[in-house]
Amino acid sequence: MPKTFNFIEKLREVGLRPTKQRVNMCEVLFNREKTFHFTINDLVKMISEKMNQKISLATVYNTVHALEKKGYLKEISIDSHKSYFDTNTSVHHHFFDEDTNELIDCDENDIEPVNIKKNITGKKINSVEVLIKVASDNQNQKKFK
Amino acid sequence: MPKTFNFIEKLREVGLRPTKQRVNMCEVLFNREKTFHFTINDLVKMISEKMNQKISLATVYNTVHALEKKGYLKEISIDSHKSYFDTNTSVHHHFFDEDTNELIDCDENDIEPVNIKKNITGKKINSVEVLIKVASDNQNQKKFK
DNA sequence: TCAACAGTTTAGAATTGTTATAATGTAGTT
DNA sequence: AACTACATTATAACAATTCTAAACTGTTGA
Structure with a gap:
């Protein structure tokens, strides 16, 4: 069974359409053993590599904020120039x-x-x-x- | 004895020329009972009011960073949109x-x-x-x- | 005292990170 | 298949910060 299935359901649960971009984003974010700390730029690069195709910055910002609002991501601030998100909420x-x-x-x-x-x-x-x-x-x- | 004297000496000590702008900045920052939390924009406004004259944003950034490097100010980060400085180092x-x-x-x-x-x-x-x-x-x- | 120099201030341009916009595309429903 | 609401996209707008280069000023030492 493809592991993407989980994320399609997960996205539906929180009221987000499971688009190709979002499923790929979820795989990058949540398909891992340990919690994951990242910046938006990190994430854009990783998703683009995974998809072998550019993903729009705006999409990543939008979806990260949507996931944050739904409680699947959390922002961590270290100093004004370093804003991270954390999959451990x-x-x-x-x-x-x-x-x-x-x-x-x-x-x-x-x-x-x-x-x-x-x-x-x-x-x-x-x-x-x-x-x-x-x-x-x-x-x-x-x-x- | 004018209280500015202290700040002229203080600035000299850390190797900064005691210009009018810097002395005024020090008075706003350090001439108070309790520690002071501020953003750069707060500070620009306060100094400009005190001097009855515009102070350049760049000057405030430069001097705040200089004072920070010398250990007289400390940056506190709350989240990515709220960066404060603190006179309690x-x-x-x-x-x-x-x-x-x-x-x-x-x-x-x-x-x-x-x-x-x-x-x-x-x-x-x-x-x-x-x-x-x-x-x-x-x-x-x-x-x- | 004052000339010379190094450090400083300034306005505005450049850069960076983020959000808004509006046209195009797509998922889900019928 | 077609309709609709939601998504994606490139790009523009924006805000915060840093850079730049010209004008200015504090300091030093003759």
Whole structure:
């Protein structure tokens, strides 16, 4: 049975027509063992390669946002120039490797739960996320680039 | 004694010429009780008002980046469309109020230290920062905008 | 003091990332 | 097959940021 079947159903479930572009996008995004972190540009390239054919930037933006709104993707922001999406949509934490610009999910056991002792009055907490920036020990020249 | 004196010295210390624009910028940034969170556009407006005269966007970008490189400002990223700078350059945590788009420093006592049990092999941790997104309790319609 | 130089400011152009538009194409329904 | 609503596309528009080159200014040292 072709694996694309799953994604056709999945897309229908969330009210998106399973077009060739979207099925290919889903395969790139979700047909993998580990969670996947990507930028829009990464994704455009990967889908175009997979399809052996150009996919429009606009299509990728539209569909990524549609999947995000439906809860299948989540945006992660590292700094103003690096916006990533994550196929792991649960609230979870990240390492960011400053040498390689790579984002890595924290395993649930890597960090103890964050204990917030005092919240802003009248507000409820929607999410708590930790970002751990790492680099190799001899990488201090980054600061003087 | 004019308070600007401090900033002239401060600028000299970090190797920046104390021009009129920079001294005014420093007064807007650092002449306050509490730490200050701002966007570049906020800052351009505030400096122009203070000086009663236009300041060039490029100047503000240049000097903000210079101060950042020297360790007097720090960039905080909330999501791809909201980049803030912070006059509090220590490693510290934030609340982000999704109702007002306001960034608020956590008091050191508001959060217990984050306990990282496992790091990436061969890397050292440069920073650990927590972002707590909050909203008023009846604000769930945001999700369906 | 003032000339010379290096650093700075400026407006506007260029670039980058993202969103909007409108014409063409396609999936799903009948 | 034909109709309709939704999708895709290239391109335009837009916003944020960086670059550029000319004019300007703080600093140094004769």
